[in-house]
Amino acid sequence: MILTVTLNAALDITYRVPRFEPSASHRVSEVTERPGGKGLNVARVLAALGHRSVVTGFAGGPTGDLLRRLLAGSPGGERLEDALTPISGETRRTVGVADTRNGGTTQFNEPGPVVTRTEWDTFCETFRARLGEATAVALCGSLPPGLPVGSYATLVRAAQSAGVPVLLDTSGEPLRRGIAARPDLVKPNTDELTGLTGFTEPVQAAREARRRGARAVAASLGAEGMLVATADGGWRAAPPRRIRGNATGAGDSAVAGLLSALAEGQAWPQRLARAVALSAATVLAPAAGEFDRSAYEDLLPRIDVRACASPVV
């Protein structure tokens, strides 16, 4: 089982409008809703890949109820165990407005509920209790208001004590603080990596992130694939062709790829190939945040993985 943590889960709402115009009134032609927040996206991709996953984090209010109902009804939902901690606040929504004319998406993200100290303590009990069965842990996304900035560092240390490999995918100060607790893997994109280290060149930035505490760094390079820097060496992986589409959720699919392959005992090059193939298949899927299974199966054997010539460690 892979333990996923989504501290700021969301109901992701997508609106399609025929022609987006600021300060105008729009009739929405299509509404879709799905459970969101990075850790939940990871859990849904894991379930689609046949892996069991326990979903932890917070859910509250009518939006939280709806999120839980949609989660249970997800494809592969029987492999998702809902262990979300109930809270008195209300789960946030995100609204993405897709302009069907020019393909652009305008995104609005609510800040999320205030999580109390007691609710955080209850969550931590659940988290520690479930660590015993976990083959890996994914800590994903932003922190809701009210939680200390060092919350991910606390969870990284708990996973380390239990001897469970832990991946951290967040940004800003929670990433800076979390990385110092020595997670097994961080998965920043280039912007997050630059924000953390000050370096724009990915190899240099990944090396600096390892120096700050990450045991391994998997840096997503957008259309160019992924770079991984570990104690055993570095690899780069790239798709066989340039992939165009909606990149929403591509990073979460990469996390699911890395962790599912780790759980299956695969080596770094295979983990990386799976992450890049899943990420590309997510960009190619018609619905934001889903992945196209046949594209994934087609791409997986064609991902170009090579050891880095220059030292990345």
Add this chain to the structure above:
Amino acid sequence: MILTVTLNAALDITYRVPRFEPSASHRVSEVTERPGGKGLNVARVLAALGHRSVVTGFAGGPTGDLLRRLLAGSPGGERLEDALTPISGETRRTVGVADTRNGGTTQFNEPGPVVTRTEWDTFCETFRARLGEATAVALCGSLPPGLPVGSYATLVRAAQSAGVPVLLDTSGEPLRRGIAARPDLVKPNTDELTGLTGFTEPVQAAREARRRGARAVAASLGAEGMLVATADGGWRAAPPRRIRGNATGAGDSAVAGLLSALAEGQAWPQRLARAVALSAATVLAPAAGEFDRSAYEDLLPRIDVRACASPVV
């Protein structure tokens, strides 16, 4: 008691963002939620004015539950009786995004749930049952998918049979069909009136709307106030000064003004003055769709009402 009908009720969500940009991602700095849909807005203003109101229409799903909870907690909520018909579909949301920098608001309106024939029949039973206690009826807003375009005409005829004065505030084909059933009053804005009659000049357009079946026409003229054309003559009313602000809900406040004054036995000039004062006090209120009570009390005696010199009937 005033019977209000909101066939396409909504949860109105307002987001504040510091700087609105198409195709960008925004962190929402403030979220507010309130029960919406024109008839519900009318009911809330009636309650604030001390009038009892029975709220009918449809509510379903988690959004419908939240709407009912917020309705019960509205100021004056003890004067609002929730008689909404439960449906299997989900109540729609509207999302308004207010740019705190330039003051513009971008609006997204979901289409609403599909209402089945059985749900419509249940609603009609409730509507007919409550007509007996009503001093007036307000039929407000758009129709949800699934309802026949002549639904308002059916309700107008039911109110007429029960001898209860009925106001219709809608647009497009539902207005065209509803007006032919001879409602006591319609309250179009200038665009709706032009859409209905083809005339851009309000006096001429109001006369044409009466010819098509409306016993009286109260045309809202935006910042210039309101024009009313009745069998007993015509009046115009205007605020003492130009009012600037957010016009959201101003038309619904005008409807509440017209109906509350009618229920109190007041004559046309007094009804019109109240409608224009409430409408202006809504534009002046800081929160969209609320009215500023002290502005209302200050403006009411200063509304300029005069009989029309030219024949409007």
